[in-house]
Amino acid sequence: MPVLPRAILFDLDDTLIRAYAQPDEAWTRLLQMFADPLGAHDAASIEGVRRAIMDEARAFWSEAKTAAKWRLDIPGARRLSVRRGLARFGRPDDALADRIADAFTELRRQEYRLYPDAHATVDALRDAGVKLALVTNGAGATQRDKIKRFDLAHRFDHIQIEGEFGQGKPEPAVYRHALETLGVAASDAWMVGDNYEWEVVAPQKLGLCGIWYDPLGMGIPAHATARPSRIIRRLGELVE
């Protein structure tokens, strides 16, 4: 077992479970099912709708205040982005947009998967005496569903969900509260996750080590100023 800290804070989505990664492929697949109502009968048309929706979604989530509010209602946010996407594509139809958005929400929910080494890694860390917290943004009910479905609750000493706690990453209070609950100083803790801002930049400002999880090998974002303490491509690397 390598040298480990006294506590590790784990992110949930796209860290322990694969939730939203690689949306392009999922959108293409979903939109093909709506080819008739969309009037999009060839690959280029489907690609046009997909681009319009994803461009609108990117614009939507790039605004920090909007994002902080709407990540507590992802299905609602998705409806808005798809409505705007269809309008941009020249096929405005809010009812159809809502059906497509809801179908995508359900498709992604069905396709959530635990990363294969998630349970084994978390359990090995626990057995090694590391205190563990799950620190996740999003709505209470949505995140609790995932925690139950993937048998995570009993594996953590503390579970902190934005919708229940009242604040989300990257607010400093989020990390501080988790550390206080575990009774561990920031200098004795790691934050592990896939979101560069939330799991590297913000926690490192508070003195935690930011361990960036990069399973797809995307590399450090071009605009990044902070450097993670470490980059891992598999969770299992934490205990090797």
Ligand SMILES: [Mg+2]
């Ligand atoms: Mg994440």
